[in-house]
Amino acid sequence: MKRSIGAAAGAFLLALSLFPSPAFPILYIDINAPGGKRMPIAVADVVVDPGDPSLSRGIPKILSDDLVLTDLFDLVPPTAHMETVTAAHFSGKPLSFPGWKMIGAEAVVIGNVSARGDLLAIEMRLYDATQGTLLVGKRYTGTPTQLRSIVHRFANEIVYTFTGVRGVFGTEIAFTARSGKSKGKELYIVGMDGQDLRKVTDNRSFNLFPRWSPDGQWLAYTSYRTGAPNVYLRNVSTGAEKEVIRFGGSKAPGGFSPDGVWLYAGVSEAGDSDIYRVRVVGGAVEKVVEGWGLEVSPSPSPDGRRIAFVSDRGGSPQVYVKTIGVAGETRISNGTGYATSPSWSPAGDRIAYTARSGGRFVVATVAPDGSDTREVASATDGECEDPSFSPDGRSLVYTYRKRGYSALRIISSDGRRQRTLVSGLGDAGSPAWSPGR
């Protein structure tokens, strides 16, 4: 007996040492293959003991909705499931994998929820149904209000397991919109799945250009609440604020350096807008781009060494790239009379911007060296503007406008799939995708 336990423990340690946190998970899904095969996956009803039976279907619903959004999975409908998952499956009893394979599932997700005082303990497991192996398992503890966020985290684990790239579930989009009958604009935040919409400011002036700090805790934005456009940093959780740029006339934050030390912004002085960076702590100022034209909308590269920005020095606004602290700037927008609002992908390889094509505003992307321009989002009946990349660089959120109507839309960065994120709020625009969670 003792010996067999020793062997088991030994096997466990062996497993640990042989497979320490795999740097490169097995790639089941090639996300770069357009129209590639989707992974058939079954999300079983969750075991709930004891308590709220709504969780039994509620958790799989949240998870399934997430997985569908990626376009990487085919969900095996719950009506086809034959095996009932029980608590025993979390203490050694194997799933009947041939049965799951028979209904077409190549992967199976099971979950177990138990109440622990005011907290929920949620255990989630992902199995490879063809091999019968556990791919990833996590145990979470949190309050019932954190349920969605916990399920989003496991959805991210699933996407990571199959693609090697972390999912973006649980991330949020900050944007601006009119509030009720007010002519002003307030800041709003909404989950990337369209849930949990909430208003952030309520001062009935113009609140514009929300930009996330790299830790996702702060929004920099411009507010007219004192009558003039000033830039504030606002803590998203506590509402604490401080003014951050104390010079110049018009000011618009563009983005933070990846280490969170600097806030880049376009600041006008005597009618001439240049690009500055301001230390978030201490307020020291450096001019980054100078010119006789209007220089606005700085977007730092993910390594923090370069910025994309807009200048009209050539007669019309165009997007340029500059290495910080090095002379010289390269124009990267091509063949368009009007190119603005660049957003550098967190993956580093593309820059999205608003271009002009056929009399309409469209969203285009381009490599940072100015090659390989592609139109991603356009509409025959309206304008597509103000793109912002998701943390994995695989999607963009942008503003669609048609006369008085506006909506926020999310499109895959290859332009193949699209959905509406927010509609029905007056003049919704200026979306900014939060960092990864």
Place this chain on the structure above:
Amino acid sequence: MKGTFYWKWAVLVLSVAALVSVGCAKKQTVKSEGAPAAAAVTEAPVKEIPPAPVAVAPAEPPPAAPGVAVTEEKLSQFDDVRFDFDKSEVKEDGRKTCQVVADYLKKNPKAKLQIEGHCDERGTAEYNLALGDRRATAVMTYLVSLGVPKAALSTVSFGKEKPLDPGHDEGAWAKNRRAHFVLK
């Protein structure tokens, strides 16, 4: 009996597994390969630190000072100075308006004038904010060239946020590309 012993041991090993997992990287996943007899052990899930509480009701900063209703159009005794698309040159009509404004300010040396720069709805908001600033500054510079002391003048840009005409055609856009005068 033997079985009971086995499970006690299994629980112990499980706890050790949990401890080890907590000590390792969060992402770490233990695979069940090669040890079918000890499935419960090798499948020990990794415990995660729960996410920090979210969505605390934000404390709103003090509202705008009374009298600062920035979203309302303020009536002016002067015409607006209008601009071409994406331009900030003060044209012939605008120069005539500026002359009227300059004459008034010279007769009323205590008057303070704020020049608002505005844009039409086309194009992105940040670029329009800077463009509105340039328009307001162009008008200020022209007024100074007509002999108005700079100290009497100030500028603010509203970009495309405060259209005079809410329409979505060239007629509305032409009215909205403007410098607007407000006596303080």
